[in-house]
Amino acid sequence: MQAASVKTAIWRGERLFVVEDIPAQVCAHCMEQFYDEAAAEALRRLTEEGFASVEPLRVMQVPVYSLAPLIPPPREIPEDELYADY
Numbered sequence: 823m824q825a826a827s828v829k830t831a832i833w834r835g836e837r838l839f840v841v842e843d844i845p846a847q848v849c850a851h852c853m854e855q856f857y858d859e860a861a862a863e864a865l866r867r868l869t870e871e872g873f874a875s876v877e878p879l880r881v882m883q884v885p886v887y888s889l890a891p892l893i894p895p896p897r898e899i900p901e902d903e904l905y906a907d908y
């Protein structure tokens with residue numbers, strides 16, 4: 823575990839929010855992030871209220887890609903061929 827300042831991205835419906843400056847402990851092996859109680863609570867509050875109470879630091883523009891033209895058209899996929907999304 824290593825102390826670090828991390829960021830995270832949170833989807834609320836079709837909207838994406840980025841939160842920076844989160845104090846965290848990061849696992850050196852799998853990079854999983856662990857937040858202390860104050861950080862987890864603040865993040866939970868922000869998310870629950872839909873990010874309404876705090877002004878954003880800035881607004882980012884992010885490129886959005888479609889995988890559709892890069893893969894074969896959808897078909898029935900047998901369950902043992904499914905992969906997790908990360």
Ligand SMILES: [Zn+2]
Pocket residue numbers: 849850851852853854
């Ligand atoms: Zn780990």
